[in-house]
Amino acid sequence: MSKRKASKNADSDVDMDSGSESIDEKIVDVDFELFDPNPTVDIQGIRNLLRQLFDNDAVLQDLSSLTELILSQPTVGTTVKVDGIESDPYAFLTVLNLRVHKDNDAVKQLVKYYIARAGGDQTEMGSFLKRAISGEERSEGDVGIVLAERLINMPVEIVPPMYKMLLEEVQWALEDKEPYNFSHFVIPSKTYTEVASTVSEDEEEDENKPKPAKKKWKYGAAGKAGKAKPAPSSQLFYFHPEDELWEKEGAGKTHNFKFIKLNESGSDSKRTFDEFGIMPRGSVTVISKDGFEKAVDAMAKAYKA
Numbered sequence: 448m449s450k451r452k453a454s455k456n457a458d459s460d461v462d463m464d465s466g467s468e469s470i471d472e473k474i475v476d477v478d479f480e481l482f483d484p485n486p487t488v489d490i491q492g493i494r495n496l497l498r499q500l501f502d503n504d505a506v507l508q509d510l511s512s513l514t515e516l517i518l519s520q521p522t523v524g525t526t527v528k529v530d531g532i533e534s535d536p537y538a539f540l541t542v543l544n545l546r547v548h549k550d551n552d553a554v555k556q557l558v559k560y561y562i563a564r565a566g567g568d569q570t571e572m573g574s575f576l577k578r579a580i581s582g583e584e585r586s587e588g589d590v591g592i593v594l595a596e597r598l599i600n601m602p603v604e605i606v607p608p609m610y611k612m613l614l615e616e617v618q619w620a621l622e623d624k625e626p627y628n629f630s631h632f633v634i635p636s637k638t639y640t641e642v643a644s645t646v647s648e649d650e651e652e653d654e655n656k657p658k659p660a661k662k663k664w665k666y667g668a669a670g671k672a673g674k675a676k677p678a679p680s681s682q683l684f685y686f687h688p689e690d691e692l693w694e695k696e697g698a699g700k701t702h703n704f705k706f707i708k709l710n711e712s713g714s715d716s717k718r719t720f721d722e723f724g725i726m727p728r729g730s731v732t733v734i735s736k737d738g739f740e741k742a743v744d745a746m747a748k749a750y751k752a
Contacts, residue, residue: 479605482526486518489526492535493517496596502727503708507560512553517541523616525609538597540609545590546582547626561731564704572702575733588630606689607747632739634732636690638683638703641723689746697742699734
């Protein structure tokens with residue numbers, strides 16, 4: 448199957464002084480290169496990105512076997528790098544046929560996990576996933592699971608070319624009579640909510656100072672200066688802005704859920720704002736092929752390089 452990968456340039460705003468009140472921004476021109484997945488050099492990089500995708504629940508997945516499966520189909524899927532083909536990927540995207548790989552232990556484990564997180568096989572989404580891996584959803588085609596992740600500081604503008612390339616590769620594979628005739632896609636991702644930080648004001652000012660015993664921070668109460676601190680929002684936020692388009696533009700159905708292994712107090716190590724920690728959550732979307740293509744088109748218009 449012929450492949451065509453091309454370089455993609457994007458400008459990224461880099462925060463050069465996030466600790467000061469006046470933030471200086473500098474535009475850095477970065478040459479992002481798109482490559483086929485490479486079994487020789489991408490094993491560790493893709494495994495690390497999968498670990499990031501599944502967060503604390505990554506321990507419940509066979510990431511090594513899943514990585515090997517991804518790398519076993521190098522003609523469908525893309526990695527993004529900045530230092531040539533021998534460097535580690537900063538992002539990856541691929542799709543796996545759930546029916547074709549239904550006997551793969553890593554795939555069975557992954558589908559079982561999402562069925563459970565969706566509320567069991569008696570729910571609409573759980574039942575769909577169960578039928579997808581058995582092949583019962585084949586009236587119009589198979590079901591593909593789209594696995595994608597990137598480093599947190601990667602610009603969103605790099606995403607549309609990856610999805611456009613994926614659709615082209617799927618079409619080339621179909622022309623070669625390979626099993627990529629999908630009627631629906633399953634898209635795992637992550638969201639988060641804000642939580643009150645457990646870091647006190649004094650600790651934020653100097654993290655190297657010894658921590659006083661039993662010192663706590665309570666949002667909504669008066670702070671050190673006597674001013675009320677804002678309470679965290681209950682809104683659901685997206686780690687990746689393009690995820691919102693699966694529902695909004697593609698009419699996909701998304702189920703959000705709590706991770707099994709995550710600390711209930713949230714995380715200050717994953718701070719999104721100075722005031723709050725975050726509580727990561729998992730999500731899984733089911734979307735039709737037509738909806739997927741529509742959302743990818745909307746993505747290209749929304750996030751032009």
